[in-house]
Amino acid sequence: MLAETPQPPYYAVIFTSLRHEHDEGYAAMAERMLALAAGQPGFLGVESAREDVGITVSYWSDPEAIRGWKAQVEHREAQRLGREVWYSRYRVRVARVEREYGL
């Protein structure tokens, strides 16, 4: 599924990661976080894929919505587990979407 986002401008959080081999509980957490994010104020959609690198792009109405999601209690715990257990590396990029087009 591609995200059905509105006319720009809006915001994207580009989360890219490399995982450790051991990944107990990771899939369940990832699924739970997608469901939680979808219920957050200002959530516009999400796209996710993993091969060697994992890429999750979530779309948000504005920076305030992104701050709200980052501070969400259960998500904070997932962030902690991500840093301590699941990810060997990750980058979070917050970007303002200026143009969108496609097929």
Add this chain to the structure above:
Amino acid sequence: MLAETPQPPYYAVIFTSLRHEHDEGYAAMAERMLALAAGQPGFLGVESAREDVGITVSYWSDPEAIRGWKAQVEHREAQRLGREVWYSRYRVRVARVEREYGL
């Protein structure tokens, strides 16, 4: 590999797509486009993964660099093949990266 990008601001092109079943020549084209992009002025890095959805995020110094890549002759031919043969749907989102952090 995660992209090693400089301090923001810089630009991201978030390309997400759904493919048709038949994909003759797709892998070779995708690999060629990554190599070509890496040689373009203003290219900063790329991250790519595909499961149900394909996500390729390329990073660029500025909008002019993105225009240059979009207009590159061999890339234009790949874009045409993408529209006509490989992709059932795609979205291109051009975004200005404002913040970056990570592990």
